[in-house]
Amino acid sequence: MDLIMDNKIKIKSNNLNVFYGQKQALFDINLEINQNEVTALIGPSGCGKSTFIRCINRMNDVIDICRMEGQIQIDDKNIYDPGVDVVQLREKVGMVFQKPNPFPKSIYENVSYGPKIHGIGESKDDLDQIVENSLKRAALWNEVKDRLEEPGTSLSGGQQQRLCIARAISVNPEIILMDEPCSALDPIATAKIEELIDELKKTFTIVIVTHSMAQAVRVSQKTGFFHMGKVIEVGTTEQIFKNPTNNMTQDYITGRFG
Amino acid sequence: MTNDTHIVKSYGEELQFLNDSIIQMGSLTESLLTDSMNAITILDKDAVDRIVQSDKKINEYRAKIDTQIMTILVKRAPMAIDLRVAISALRISQDLERIGDLAKGSAKKIVPLPEDLSQALLDSLKRLGNTVKNQLNKTLDAYIKKSKEGAIEVIKLDENVNELTYLSIKEILNFLSKDNKNLEFATNLLFVAKNLERAGDHIRRISENIYYLVEGDYYQK
Known part of the structure; x- marks a missing residue:
């Protein structure tokens, strides 16, 4: 456990409401996410936790019927301000999905693609360095260094997920969003990803x-419990799982409803 | 109030079974304590074998409860209130086992006791024993009702046990001072008084664990 916790707020949502057509998916979400911490979002299916993280990199922008009110601030700047460049935002906020989704390209190209389109790494040497560093930080380098030209899809599920993490970190983001990153993985691959999260x-x-x-207990320092589009309780992970203040949180985490 | 029913019914049943085991172990410990006090105050020498048997049973309960808790931890990875139920059961069963050991230890001291102990000495031991028994009864009641207030009452009353122990020790020393040949008897009686005081400490700890179970936090004076 860290002795010194940097509690600087990195992401802050203010009265965030999200609608899919007529249906409201999130209600007045006010949530603060600390820098250099892992924040876990838990709650039953359809409670709005994925909708919430998709607001952090404006992934919901691509859904026509999706509308939002309120603010999400990163480093105190509203990311929904008209002047914000979404491409730059997504460079800053990487995402890893439930199912590993490498591009149908080589391992090398999977990692070098982002830096190339964002203009990071001018020369081949630069890119080589970025690919190596990213794969090392994703704890995959030793397993793939001799087969960088093989397709990303030739890797095992756990390796593919680490490749996606390498791809996400290759553009030097500040935030990584993970939407159930281990749900398709076996326990060993899950353990490797969790170890990686701790390092990242x-x-x-x-x-x-x-x-x-x-998993929330193992990897996170802060936990938020969502239910029916609302944040029911947020606290340190230790408090939420040992002694939640809200009965609904307690009923959910102890398996009394879900 | 938290919902009583788990989605997985067998999980709820396992926690209920653990709760019941603690209550049964507690009630057995209560009987053992009563038998032990009777053995000392009415010199019921036949009670000793019965007490040894009860203590064995209490130890078996402890082992059974340990196994139940380990199974719950491994199978269910309990959280929040369920985790506290398991952890407090582990601690409470340890304290109950120790109370059983202390009561057995006291009862074993009666064999060399003389039959002409002064009434004042017997009365002071009886008072101490009855107070400890009442404390155990109250703490078990607090456990059954999951009552924070009941637990706090027991914690506060522990001071009475300490005072009565002091008075008993004074009576025992008085008995010793009358005749040097009383040395061995008096030493045994000092053990009995100290064992009762220590049983009182374990009862207080059980109550502190009941408080922790209910509140999710440690009791602060």
């Missing part, structure tokens, strides 16, 4: 959506 939080701010309470 030293550099990045991580928000993880998970259905595994045990």
Whole structure:
């Protein structure tokens, strides 16, 4: 456990409301996410936790019927301000999905693609260095260094997920969003990703959506419980799982409803 | 109030079974304490074998409860109130086992006791024993009702046990001072008084654990 916690707020949502057509998916979400910490979002399916993290990199912009009110601030700046460049925002806020989704390209190209389109790494040498560093930080380098030209899809599920993490961190983001990153993985691959998350939080701010309470306990410092589009309780992970103040949180985490 | 029913019914049943085991172990410990006090105050020498048997049973309960808790931890990875139920049961069963050991230890001291102990000495031991028994009864009641107030009452009354122990020790020393040949008897009686005081300490700890179970926090004076 860290002895010194940097509690600087990296992400802040203010009265965030999200609608899909007529249906309201999130209600007045006010949530603060600390820098260099892992924040876990838990709650039953359809409670709005994935909708919430998709607001942090404006992924919901691509859904026509999706409308939002309120603010999300990163470093005190509203990311929904008209002047914000969404491409730059997504460079800053990387995302890892439930199912590993490498591009149908080589391992090398999977990692070098982002830096190339964002203009990071001018020369081949620069890119080589970025690919190596990213794969090392994603704890995958030793397993793939001799087969960088092989397709990303040739890797195992756990390796593919670490490749996606390498791809996400290759553009030097500040925040990584993870939407159930281990739900398709076996326990060993899950353990490797969790170990990686612990390492990555030293550099990045991580928000993880998970259905595994045990995973939330293992990887996060702060936990938010969502239910029916509302944040029911937020607290340190230790407090939420040992002694939640809200009965609904307690009923959910102890398996009394879901 | 938290919902009583788990989605997985067998999980709820396992926690209920653990709760019941603690209550049964507690009630057995209560009987053992009563038998032990009777053995000392009415010199019921036949009670000793019965007490040894009860203590064995209490130890078996402890082992059974340990196994139940380990199974729950491994199978269910309990959280929040369920985790506290398991952890407090582990601690409470340890304290109950120790109370059983202390009561057995006291009863074993009766064999060399003389039959002409002064009424004042017997009365002071009886008072101490009855107070400890009442404390155990109250703490078990607080456990059954999951009552924070009941637990606090027991914690506060522990001071009475300490005072009565002091008075008993004074009576015992008085008995010793009358005749040097009383040395061995008096030493045994000092053990009995000290064992009762220590049983009182374990009862207080059980109550502190009941408080922790209910509140999710440690009791602060």
